Amino acid sequence: MHDHEMSDEELKQIEQMSYEERDLPVHKSGKPFIYFMVFFVGCFIVAQQFMRWVDPDSVTTPGDSLSTKIRILPDADVPLIQSNRTAITDVEDLKQAERELLKNYSWVDKDAGKARIPVTRAQEIALAEGFPTRADAGVPEDYTK
Secondary structure: OOOOOOOHHHHHHHHOOOOOOOOOOHHEEEHHHHHHHHHHHHHHHHHHHHHHOOOOOOHHHHHHEHHHOOOOOOOOOOOOOOHHHHHHHHHHHHHHHHHHHHHHOEEEEEOOEEEEEHHHHHHHHHHHHHHOOOOOOOHHHOOHH
């Protein structure tokens, strides 16, 4: 509401500008807000009850924890959906296993005499022995610089 009385000239000016003479009363704006909140809470309750009816296991009750529920795994032939957390740990485990293979000696096939040696050692051997070359190696005919 206005704090002071308006003169006739100010009222005519306000009417010409299509403004209202008074502010919206606060007590009238409270009811629509209350109606909206009641509607919103009602929709939430109806949606929750609908979810309980569709899938009772999907809605938890107060005091219920997702970690306390028993996890039922699908059959062995059905692929599991992997979360980001398990994907990251799987990649880390794979990289660690690959690092172990690259840095350590191990047998690939002991009967055939095939062994795995560290990459750095294989590089040293290759540099010491040299790389094989062909006797008739030359520049290809279609090679241009």
